[in-house]
Amino acid sequence: MDFRISEKMETILAMVNEFVDNELIPLEGEMLHGSSEALAEAVADKQRKVREMGLWAPNHPEEFGGIGLSLLEHGLLTEALGKTPLGFTVFGTQAPDAGNIEILHKFGTDEQKERWMRPLVEGEIRSCFSMTEPGMPGSNPVMMDTVARKDGDDYVINGQKWFTSSADGAAFAIVMAVTDPDAPPYRRASMIIVPTDTPGFEVVRNISVMGHSGSGHASHAEVMYQSVRVPQSNLLGDEGGGFVIAQERLGPGRIHHCMRWLGIAQRAFEMMCDRANERPIAEDGSTLADRQIIQHYVAECHAEIMGARLMTLRSAWLIDQLGAPAVRDDIAAIKFTVANVMLKVVDRAIQVHGALGVTDDTILSYWYRHERAARIYDGADEVHKTSLGRRLLRARKG
Numbered sequence: 001m002d003f004r005i006s007e008k009m010e011t012i013l014a015m016v017n018e019f020v021d022n023e024l025i026p027l028e029g030e031m032l033h034g035s036s037e038a039l040a041e042a043v044a045d046k047q048r049k050v051r052e053m054g055l056w057a058p059n060h061p062e063e064f065g066g067i068g069l070s071l072l073e074h075g076l077l078t079e080a081l082g083k084t085p086l087g088f089t090v091f092g093t094q095a096p097d098a099g100n101i102e103i104l105h106k107f108g109t110d111e112q113k114e115r116w117m118r119p120l121v122e123g124e125i126r127s128c129f130s131m132t133e134p135g136m137p138g139s140n141p142v143m144m145d146t147v148a149r150k151d152g153d154d155y156v157i158n159g160q161k162w163f164t165s166s167a168d169g170a171a172f173a174i175v176m177a178v179t180d181p182d183a184p185p186y187r188r189a190s191m192i193i194v195p196t197d198t199p200g201f202e203v204v205r206n207i208s209v210m211g212h213s214g215s216g217h218a219s220h221a222e223v224m225y226q227s228v229r230v231p232q233s234n235l236l237g238d239e240g241g242g243f244v245i246a247q248e249r250l251g252p253g254r255i256h257h258c259m260r261w262l263g264i265a266q267r268a269f270e271m272m273c274d275r276a277n278e279r280p281i282a283e284d285g286s287t288l289a290d291r292q293i294i295q296h297y298v299a300e301c302h303a304e305i306m307g308a309r310l311m312t313l314r315s316a317w318l319i320d321q322l323g324a325p326a327v328r329d330d331i332a333a334i335k336f337t338v339a340n341v342m343l344k345v346v347d348r349a350i351q352v353h354g355a356l357g358v359t360d361d362t363i364l365s366y367w368y369r370h371e372r373a374a375r376i377y378d379g380a381d382e383v384h385k386t387s388l389g390r391r392l393l394r395a396r397k398g
């Protein structure tokens with residue numbers, strides 16, 4: 001098996017790594033301690049530079065300004081950008097816009113693409129994805145209360161959603177709502193585009209998560225839909241096709257998440273090694289790096305990152321060859337494996353930093369707060385393990 005990457009990707013990754021190291025990581029102090037206005041200005045400046053480098057929105061379709069990367073190549077780029085929380089916004093590839101762009105590209109009408117997708121790719125507007133409800137299990141989304149009833153040429157949407165990430169300041173939401181309660185479970189719901197200035201669409205609050213409510217892109221909103229009226233032409237794909245589109249969004253989306261987590265894990269690993277090498281621990285001049293237990297931490301983390309990375313890149317390659325549905329076992333396996341590896345590495349890096357690790361003087365505590373959710377969203381660990389285990393046992397039975 002040949003693990004080399006193309007010359008084109010070598011060049012792109014070298015440019016991105018240099019930019020992340022020299023331009024973005026130094027901005028993290030502003031992100032953690034500075035004013036949001038100063039950060040927004042600095043981010044806009046870096047975005048301008050990324051556009052000048054020809055690397056804006058690199059994951060998007062070529063006809064919409066992207067650079068036509070395969071999923072595997074995009075995964076490698078995602079890993080490089082994941083080393084800092086600022087990477088995705090500065091390169092125009094942040095969630096949930098990236099996933100919305102994918103489904104608008106695949107299922108949108110020409111009009112929807114022009115009206116919503118093009119300005120999204122350009123970075124002129126932001127969007128959100130509104131599926132999970134406080135009163136229903138997100139792990140079993142066929143149980144959904146939000147309804148879209150037909151009235152003349154319109155849909156009238158009623159329901160309550162939460163964890164609609166980045167709804168604060170978004171121009172539109174893609175909402176999942178039941179359009180036919182009598183259909184078979186996986187044909188009941190549809191995806192509908194809702195401009196956020198439509199009467200009845202209300203961001204009730206940015207939910208406080210781990211002590212922070214956030215704002216703008218970095219927030220998770222509770223949203224009410226109260227008799228929200230939109231034209232039926234805002235339907236994305238076909239009626240009843242919501243779950244098919246959701247699956248389409250989640251397959252490659254899990255590669256993006258896993259590669260981003262591997263970027264985090266790798267940077268936390270490097271920080272752990274640097275701290276261990278520098279931190280004196282005894283009067284004889286020895287450092288933490290001289291202690292066997294720390295050497296074991298380092299060796300274990302390295303091996304686990306390497307294993308998780310190989311699994312993920314192989315899954316991305318398989319999706320490129322066969323499509324996501326054929327690779328669902330691999331996708332389930334990487335989702336829970338990589339999330340847990342990343343969280344373990346971040347935890348170990350905090351441990352090795354001692355008290356410094358839990359302060360906000362390094363990026364580690366930010367990740368500890370923000371990335372715990374990795375084991376919950378896009379399918380909780382238990383859901384992936386149960387479905388994968390069940391399929392493997394059935395396959396063995398024949």
Ligand SMILES: Cc1cc2nc3c(=O)[nH]c(=O)nc-3n(C[C@H](O)[C@H](O)[C@H](O)COP(=O)(O)OP(=O)(O)OC[C@H]3O[C@@H](n4cnc5c(N)ncnc54)[C@H](O)[C@@H]3O)c2cc1C
Pocket residue numbers: 096129130131132133136137138139140162163164165166220373376377378379380381382383386
């Ligand atoms: C930071 C963050 C961002 C998010 N962003 C979005 C977004 O932008 N848009 C959106 O629509 N949603 C979003 N979500 C919601 C996310 O998709 C749901 O939280 C997820 O689907 C789980 O649903 P739930 O929270 O209702 O948990 P539940 O379904 O109530 O499950 C709770 C727990 O029960 C266990 N469990 C569930 N099912 C099983 C099972 N079959 N067997 C055994 N154990 C099980 C798991 O441990 C699970 O964590 C986000 C969530 C977070 C935390």
